[in-house]
Amino acid sequence: MKTRLTLFTAKLVQDSALTVAGLDRESSADHPFTLVNGRPTLVGRGLKGAAVAMAKRCFEPLPRAVSDDIKNGALRRSAWEFADATPIDPPVKPRLRAGVGIRHKTGARAQGVLYDREIVPAGTTWKLELRVDWSVVEDDREAEEAEGILGYVLAQHWSQGRCWLGGDVARGLGWCHLKDLQAYRFDEQSYECWITSGRKELPDALTDLPTAQPTRAWCFRSLDVEISFGEYKPKSDEPAWGLDMLAIGTHDAEGMVQPTGDGIWAKPSWVDPTAPTPDAMLTDRAILMEGPRPLIPGASLRGALRHAFSRAERTAGHSVQDPHPVQGKVGENDPGGQAFGTVSKSSRILIRDARAEADWAAAKLHMHAEDEFSAGSYGSAKRDTVRLLKGTFPIRIVVEGSTLEEVEPLVAIIDQQIALGSLGHLPIGGHKMRGAGWGQWLAKGWCVGDVVVETKKTSLPKSAQDDAVVEAKESSSSEPTQKVKHTTRAPQGFFEVPEVAEVWVEHKHGTMDAAPLTLGAAAKLAKAALGEAALVAWWCDPAIDLSYAPTAPPKTFGLAWSVDEGLPVEEVAFYTKRAVWRAARTVAGAQWVVLREVAPNTGGARPATVVYVPARLHGFQRFSAADTGRGKVLVRQWYRGDEILGFTIEQVEQEER
Numbered sequence: 274m275k276t277r278l279t280l281f282t283a284k285l286v287q288d289s290a291l292t293v294a295g296l297d298r299e300s301s302a303d304h305p306f307t308l309v310n311g312r313p314t315l316v317g318r319g320l321k322g323a324a325v326a327m328a329k330r331c332f333e334p335l336p337r338a339v340s341d342d343i344k345n346g347a348l349r350r351s352a353w354e355f356a357d358a359t360p361i362d363p364p365v366k367p368r369l370r371a372g373v374g375i376r377h378k379t380g381a382r383a384q385g386v387l388y389d390r391e392i393v394p395a396g397t398t399w400k401l402e403l404r405v406d407w408s409v410v411e412d413d414r415e416a417e418e419a420e421g422i423l424g425y426v427l428a429q430h431w432s433q434g435r436c437w438l439g440g441d442v443a444r445g446l447g448w449c450h451l452k453d454l455q456a457y458r459f460d461e462q463s464y465e466c467w468i469t470s471g472r473k474e475l476p477d478a479l480t481d482l483p484t485a486q487p488t489r490a491w492c493f494r495s496l497d498v499e500i501s502f503g504e505y506k507p508k509s510d511e512p513a514w515g516l517d518m519l520a521i522g523t524h525d526a527e528g529m530v531q532p533t534g535d536g537i538w539a540k541p542s543w544v545d546p547t548a549p550t551p552d553a554m555l556t557d558r559a560i561l562m563e564g565p566r567p568l569i570p571g572a573s574l575r576g577a578l579r580h581a582f583s584r585a586e587r588t589a590g591h592s593v594q595d596p597h598p599v600q601g602k603v604g605e606n607d608p609g610g611q612a613f614g615t616v617s618k619s620s621r622i623l624i625r626d627a628r629a630e631a632d633w634a635a636a637k638l639h640m641h642a643e644d645e646f647s648a649g650s651y652g653s654a655k656r657d658t659v660r661l662l663k664g665t666f667p668i669r670i671v672v673e674g675s676t677l678e679e680v681e682p683l684v685a686i687i688d689q690q691i692a693l694g695s696l697g698h699l700p701i702g703g704h705k706m707r708g709a710g711w712g713q714w715l716a717k718g719w720c721v722g723d724v725v726v727e728t729k730k731t732s733l734p735k736s737a738q739d740d741a742v743v744e745a746k747e748s749s750s751s752e753p754t755q756k757v758k759h760t761t762r763a764p765q766g767f768f769e770v771p772e773v774a775e776v777w778v779e780h781k782h783g784t785m786d787a788a789p790l791t792l793g794a795a796a797k798l799a800k801a802a803l804g805e806a807a808l809v810a811w812w813c814d815p816a817i818d819l820s821y822a823p824t825a826p827p828k829t830f831g832l833a834w835s836v837d838e839g840l841p842v843e844e845v846a847f848y849t850k851r852a853v854w855r856a857a858r859t860v861a862g863a864q865w866v867v868l869r870e871v872a873p874n875t876g877g878a879r880p881a882t883v884v885y886v887p888a889r890l891h892g893f894q895r896f897s898a899a900d901t902g903r904g905k906v907l908v909r910q911w912y913r914g915d916e917i918l919g920f921t922i923e924q925v926e927q928e929e930r
Contacts, residue, residue, distance in 0.1 A: 276407050277354060279420045279483070280475070281427060282455050285315075285358065285399040285436070289448040289571070289626040290370065290392040290563065293319055293439040304390035304440070306367040313365055313393050315353035315438070320401070321440050326354070330675075331487035333725050338415045339422060347886040354404040357907055361398045367391040367444065371524040374597045374911040375576055383597035389524055392446065394563055395628065401451070403427070421485030427454055428482050433633055433722070435493065435671075437623070443614065445571015445626035448669075456482050476534070492680040494724040496670045498691060500569070500627065500917070502712040503634075503663035505697070519661040520709040521569055521702050531556045531637065531659050534565035536561035536629075539636035539662065556637055558658040568702065569627040569666050578624075578690045578703045579613045585689070585793045612686050622683055623671040633664035634902070660709060684719065688722065691716045746883045777878040778911050778918055779871045785863035790856060792845060793838030795865075799847040799854040802867050806849035808834055809922045813845040816858070848922040850909070868919040881911040881918055 293307050293315060307314050325340045326875035341349045374386030405423060407416040430436065432451045439447040455478045459467060463476045486691045504513035522528065532553050540546060547700040561568045583593040586608050594610070603610040614620025670687055674680040693699050694714025702710035785798065792813055799811075812830050818841040827840050844857040852869035871878050907923040 277464040278459040279405040281403040283451040303388040306391035316774040321355040333489035338419045358399040369524040377595040425484040491724040530560035537634040557656040566629040571624040627666035627668040629664040779878040782866040790863040792840040813842045816841040853921040
């Protein structure tokens with residue numbers, strides 16, 4: 274039987290903390306997490322955006338059945354459908370994480386660059402349901418291709434830890450992976466059973482996950498590094514020279530309470546060694562924890578690398594701009610911006626948060642400032658602060674890009690900084706000048722996960738909506754070179770329409786005199802404004818008015834000027850082939866607007882692009898909607914750039930019922 278739907282299910286597991294927006298709500302945080310009914314939610318459009326971004330890396334061009342663009346003509350509905358995701362029990366509560374900008378010259382906090390965001394901690398598991406709707410495409414080959422591309426992204430990238438969601442991915446947040454990935458195909462019968470069972474009754478899972486072969490090369494290089502703190506022994510057979518400690522601060526809201534986690538804590542001599550360690554202790558300055566263990570944010574690691582790179586470039590006589598005084602808008606030729614990204618161009622260097630391994634140790638230290646005259650304690654400068662005494666942090670760095678020429682210089686930059694860290698000269702944290710943060714970096718070697726394309730020709734089948742002429746030419750790199758030419762035609766079964774054209778559109782508006790907006794009054798004004806042009810169709814949204822009691826349900830759609838004169842309406846539109854007149858009831862009274870194609874260079878008119886959008890009116894098998902039969906409607910849209918000015922109905926074809 275014909276396939277109706279493909280369903281992918283999986284568990285999304287966070288390898289680092291995650292921050293996502295997408296829903297405005299009141300919060301004390303600068304960047305609040307998306308909550309729906311008090312529960313953290315990954316909005317489907319965000320998940321889909323991440324999947325499309327990964328697909329674009331490996332498929333060129335990306336089929337219109339996956340992601341469309343106005344440049345291709347009439348926008349099409351995507352076959353990919355992503356449901357919102359919620360955490361799997363137990364309940365998850367977002368927490369705050371602070372962010373700060375550090376000046377290159379002083380190492381102190383940059384003025385005005387202190388913010389916080391709500392994050393969901395690492396280890397949180399989310400339930401994913403992703404669908405490929407075969408019914409929205411005319412050709413099964415397109416549906417199979419859309420299904421295969423999604424399967425490839427999920428199996429070859431998201432399941433391998435290259436699932437990057439939300440904000441600040443380059444600074445360590447939003448690193449995830451999939452587990453328990455399954456795929457199900459529904460025919461019409463199994464789809465109906467699935468719907469009637471409340472989306473619980475599934476067919477047998479596919480033995481082999483459907484995947485497509487990539488058509489574009491991409492480079493992924495990953496490097497695992499361990500940063501260790503503790504006794505500093507240049508030679509293992511000699512006594513320790515000292516102690517490398519670490520201090521990474523928390524958000525101010527958590528800075529006075531230090532969770533003890535699962536580590537070993539130094540105890541004063543007067544405390545019973547067998548006494549249990551409390552779950553938390555009071556302090557003036559705590560260290561950042563994620564769950565039971567200390568954490569080094571990816572932002573702290575990235576900052577250390579960028580600052581060391583900038584110092585080296587300045588020593589070599591090159592000018593490197595500090596991004597904070599210019600609010601991140603460094604020049605395109607700035608070495609630091611080219612390597613670590615700018616406001617307008619994302620970095621290809623991604624660094625994940627680092628969480629301490631087991632067997633770590635810490636202590637709460639009592640500190641003070643010394644009075645220079647008396648050599649005693651300076652009265653108001655006594656404080657408690659927490660230091661990590663021992664611990665190992667595994668971090669991961671990924672460098673990605675479309676070509677080796679883009680990736681290899683970035684790999685060399687990372688290698689230079691890691692070599693500096695292996696000597697103990699790449700400090701991190703907030704107390705670098707006070708004996709903390711000078712750990713040793715140990716790299717384990719680069720892993721190559723490049724996407725290789727075997728053929729120079731695209732594997733994308735010809736779409737029923739496009740005529741694509743593809744010319745592949747030889748290239749010295751592994752990336753395929755393609756030249757695609759598009760023409761715009763209506764899908765099979767619809768009207769043949771001309772190519773996208775340029776027109777001039779006139780826009781006028783005003784206020785109606787009558788207080789109540791009725792269908793009859795609107796029809797008279799629309800007929801006068803549209804002139805002799807033949808009416809294609811009209812539509813209205815009736816208002817709730819208990820004083821109006823017709824003997825039969827009013828019509829809300831028609832093809833002639835004969836209308837229900839007294840029907841009160843909230844909104845109404847009258848369409849001709851080249852113009853539309855609309856009116857709506859507002860708090861300021863009834864407002865009307867007319868959009869009309871006019872001759873070039875008409876005063877008050879603007880140039881626009883015409884795009885045809887075939888639409889369908891379906892009969893419904895379920896729910897409470899009335900059966901409209903099956904008709905065909907062609908919508909004529911006017912665009913200016915990516916902005917839609919308006920639309921009219923070009924033609925309506927009625928079928929016998």
